[in-house]
Amino acid sequence: MTTDQDHGVEPAVVGPHRPSGGDYGGFLHLDALLAATREVPDHPDGRFFVLVHQAFEIWFELIVHELVAARADLFAGAVPDALYRLRRVGGVDRLLVSQLDTLGTISPGGFVSLRPYLGSASGFQSVRFREIEYVSGLRGRGHAGITTAGGTDRARLDRRLREPSLADAFRHLLRRRGIADPVRLLRGGRPDSDVLEVAEALLDHDEAWAMWRMRHALAVERLIGHKAGTGGSSGVNHLRSRRDERFFPDLWELRTRL
Numbered sequence: 001m002t003t004d005q006d007h008g009v010e011p012a013v014v015g016p017h018r019p020s021g022g023d024y025g026g027f028l029h030l031d032a033l034l035a036a037t038r039e040v041p042d043h044p045d046g047r048f049f050v051l052v053h054q055a056f057e058i059w060f061e062l063i064v065h066e067l068v069a070a071r072a073d074l075f076a077g078a079v080p081d082a083l084y085r086l087r088r089v090g091g092v093d094r095l096l097v098s099q100l101d102t103l104g105t106i107s108p109g110g111f112v113s114l115r116p117y118l119g120s121a122s123g124f125q126s127v128r129f130r131e132i133e134y135v136s137g138l139r140g141r142g143h144a145g146i147t148t149a150g151g152t153d154r155a156r157l158d159r160r161l162r163e164p165s166l167a168d169a170f171r172h173l174l175r176r177r178g179i180a181d182p183v184r185l186l187r188g189g190r191p192d193s194d195v196l197e198v199a200e201a202l203l204d205h206d207e208a209w210a211m212w213r214m215r216h217a218l219a220v221e222r223l224i225g226h227k228a229g230t231g232g233s234s235g236v237n238h239l240r241s242r243r244d245e246r247f248f249p250d251l252w253e254l255r256t257r258l
Helices: 030-035 046-076 079-105 108-118 127-136 152-162 166-176 182-186 193-224 236-241 249-257
Strands: none
Touching: 046 079, 046 108, 046 127, 046 166, 079 193, 108 193, 127 152, 127 166, 127 193, 166 193, 182 193, 182 249, 193 236, 193 249
8 A cells, every 4th residue: 555655755743632531621722722822912903813813823734734634645546535635625725715804803003003013923934834835736935934934843844845745646646547638537428537526626725725815915905005014025015926826737727728
């Protein structure tokens, strides 16, 4: 049986989850989780801003986990398992797009007064956001902008760049099934309908992130206009420049070739 390691993927280290004795808070480690929400800016929107972005990071962590599992499943030819993971990712992707709407509850004036508390911190520095891009197949910009990444974070990102991507795993599945030209998946009388389902699930993921980039750019423009970003980026202009990026451009191109 083919494993993820056979394709140059280094195994993740996962700590054991000990039984909590039936206590809900203990099982979810709520004391530790909520302790991270207590240090917030002394500002009316401070707690809201921190918790929303912490929630983003928790969802990012889950997406990375599910994408890595789906990648292993595709390399192993376990299509039903890969679809199970990818459909879960799609659900979380859609949730994240809708979660951006909550940022619209901060007024431009409120954000101006909150912004000094952020210092040079910026979502541009999110390691897990970059991991989602790397694992999915978008790797062109490398670690650019993540100037604070060091130690464990940098090792984590370097490892993702050494590993094959989800796009690589799908190409492996095509070869395994003897599908030389995947455009046939979009034509009638398909013998490989399960492979088409994988392709569509990958596009669902890609489309959701394209929508996320677009909505994020609009949310930022509504808050700060065309000011520079806190992390030193050009702000909304940088976000707009990335709106057309795709994880799986080959799958989009199939529509043109059909």
